[in-house]
Amino acid sequence: MSAARRLRRGATRAMVGLALAAPLLGALVVWLNVRGEMPLPPETPLTSPPSADVARGAYLVKAGNCIGCHTTPGGAALAGGRPIETPFGAVFAPNLTPDDDTGLGRWTASEFWRAMHHGRSRNGRLLYPAFPYTSFTQMTRQDVDAVYAYLRSVPAVKQPPRAHALRFPYSTQPALAVWRALYFRAGHFSTVEEQSDAWNRGKYLVEGLGHCAACHASRNALGAARLHAGLGGGLMTDGGWYAPALSDPAEAGVQQWPRAQVVQLLKTGVSPTASVSGPMADVVHDSTQHLDEADLDAMAQYLISLPPVAASTPTEAAPATPEAMLRGAEVYAQACAACHGKQGEGVAGIYPALAGNRAVTWPSPHNLVQMVRHGGFAPTTEGNPRPFGMPPFAQTLSNDDVAAVVTYLRQSWGHRASAVSALQVSRIR
Ligand code: HEC
Ligand code: HEC
Ligand code: HEC
CATH class of the missing domain: 1.10.760.10 (Cytochrome c-like domain)
Incomplete structure (x- = not known):
């Protein structure tokens, strides 16, 4: 067989291989995006949620800082419209009030669970991870139901959601599906048996509801939190602020702090050796200052126990001119x-x-x-x-x-x- 013929045959094989593999890959991506999802049960939206659930939901909404993203400055609480800047363009947070046409009015509890746990909207659309469902996926069904109950109790506001301003190809569902196939898997909170209830509560609040990783995780070029990098610090997605590593005592790590000072920082925004600013000041203002002492103490226990990892190799910089x-x-x-x-x-x-x-x-x-x-x-x-x-x-x-x-x-x-x-x-x- 001549070299040219061999080459041609090789190329044909590669093309056939690709033609066969593409639909398989496509099917794999689709499957990875729906795995673990249950069919939605026939349900009607909850109309008068029990007041105990509403009260608990109100607290959880603070812990998850839903208002911070889902409210425009000066606008009605939770009515959406605020842009979340990403390296790929802006994603606008939608209206979470129970308005039938522009908010969550027609949503059932299971549809809401699917959005929080699987990152999928009521109409089946995949949601962008600017909505930190990559963390919220760890929330329990009970907590998600309480949040749903609270959201049904707030005044309905008619405010149509704004269209996202993302660049091609990031604006397409297939691109997002590939991203999710690579980086997202719906998960459950896993308790660590050897640790106390308080420590586990702290882990749940930091990793799940409090979504500290949304800012404090290091990210790759596609905006995904690096696997195994934990809370290793990274530039926020809008590129303006650096969220320091919670795993590194030389950055934001609190491994060497007395527990009471960690609680003080999350409760008041200042401690004897640090004060929060910029986006972290908003987190304390909108979210952590409202948490009860037991929850703050639990978060502090968990943060103090993070294995210390240097976020960067310490080097002595060249002297300035x-x-x-x-x-x-x-x-x-x-x-x-x-x-x-x-x-x-x-x-x-x-x-x-x-x-x-x-x-x-x-x-x-x-x-x-x-x-x-x-x-x-x-x-x-x-x-x-x-x-x-x-x-x-x-x-x-x-x-x-x-x-x-x-x-x-x-x-x-x-x-x-x-x-x-x-x-x-x-x-x-
Ligand atoms: C960091 C900002 C941020 C935080 C915090 C946040 N969200 Fe969102 N959320 C978004 C963005 C942005 C979207 C739009 C995603 C999309 O359209 O793909 C969204 C979408 C949603 C959706 C889907 C709505 C729809 O119409 O499909 C629900 C439900 C939701 N958020 C609930 C919540 C709840 C409940 C909390 C608090 C526990 C919360 N969000 C906290 C930014 C945030
Ligand atoms: C919206 C982004 C964002 C989120 C969410 C966020 N942080 Fe931060 N955090 C920052 C930034 C930016 C800084 C650096 C500015 C500063 O020091 O205040 C910071 C600083 C800190 C510091 C160090 C303060 C200091 O000066 O030493 C601690 C501790 C901290 N964050 C804990 C947390 C915890 C715990 C959570 C989750 C409940 C959290 N952060 C969620 C952005 C965020
Ligand atoms: C009028 C008093 C005042 C002046 C003048 C001032 N600062 Fe500050 N600075 C503060 C206060 C108050 C804070 C704490 C604010 C906060 O936590 O957000 C602060 C915080 C800071 C921080 C953050 C410290 C931390 O722990 O995160 C830096 C850095 C800083 N200032 C640098 C400067 C520099 C550089 C200048 C001069 C160009 C300056 N400041 C001028 C009052 C001042």
Whole structure:
């Protein structure tokens, strides 16, 4: 047989193989997307849910922070319309109020369960994981039913859902089906026998309902939480903030903290060594501050027990140029020292110390740049009703100045984190 003929025959075989494999692969993707789903039982939407379920559901809705995503600023609670930014475009959170035409009015309890557990809408459409059902899938049926009961008790608001603004091919159902086949599997919460009830409760709240992984997990290029990477820290899907690793004591890990201080941080937004800002301030404000002491204590127990894993290899960064450090010191003295102290020592309980503050030396400088540009407040909570604020500097400092002062913070007072350039600053949204 001639070489050309062999080649041709080889190519034909490959084509036939592909033609045979494509439908098989397609069928596999479809099967992976529906495995474990039960046919929906004939049911009617619940009209007058028992008040005990409604009360429990209201609490669970806080723990799951449904309002945070499903409400536009200033809009009616849970009526949807807020965009969740992803690297592939915006996904709009829909209306969860019991309006028949634009909300969940016609939904039965089983349809609602299917959305929360399997990530599938009432009409069968696959849902985008910007809705953190990848975490909610661990919720118990009892809890999902209580959430459903609560959602049926809130005032119905007529507000049509907004169409998603995703780029092709991410906007298509087949692309999403492939993503789900690779990265999503409906799952149940698994209790760890050797651990206490409180620890298991904490695990359920952190991994399931509280969906901490939605921000704190590291992600691959397709936006999927990396397998086995747990709460290893990652850039949030809108690219603006870095959610530090809960598994690394040098980042957001609390393995070495007293339990009471972890509870304090989740309850009030501040602790003796840390204060939350940006998206985490919203999480505390909208969600964790409303949880009862027992649940916060359970979460703290679980977070403290996470096996410590370094999120990045500690390296001593190259020193910044003397010019950058000089300019940084100047900006710091003029704009920052009045509150944070000449030596970055801060004022206890009022202005956080920057010297020795782990948030200053995280590998990603995103949060520092956000703070300097936009300022910020720790959340207003019952335990910290009048948080002190930091003014925004976007109007007064150039990208060069922001880079210089952030570099100065990262390389003063014994810190050895990487310098930050004006180009890096300009790229952070
Ligand atoms: C991080 C933001 C976020 C949080 C938190 C969140 N959702 Fe959503 N949710 C979304 C987005 C975005 C969608 C739209 C997904 C889509 O259309 O593919 C959605 C869709 C849904 C749907 C499907 C509705 C439909 O019309 O198909 C339900 C049900 C739902 N969410 C319930 C909840 C509940 C209950 C909670 C709280 C326990 C919650 N969500 C928390 C962002 C969120
Ligand atoms: C919407 C995204 C988001 C979610 C959801 C989220 N976090 Fe965070 N978290 C962040 C960001 C961003 C930071 C860094 C800013 C800061 O330090 O406040 C952070 C910081 C933290 C810190 C470190 C605070 C410090 O300064 O040392 C802890 C602890 C923490 N989060 C715990 C949690 C827990 C527990 C959950 C789940 C109940 C959770 N987070 C859910 C975004 C999120
Ligand atoms: C008027 C007082 C004030 C000034 C001036 C000020 N800050 Fe702040 N800063 C604060 C307060 C209050 C917080 C805590 C806010 C929060 O938790 O969101 C804070 C928080 C921070 C944080 C986050 C610390 C953490 O633990 O997460 C950084 C970084 C920071 N400031 C840097 C700066 C820099 C750099 C400047 C100068 C360009 C500056 N600040 C100027 C009051 C100030």
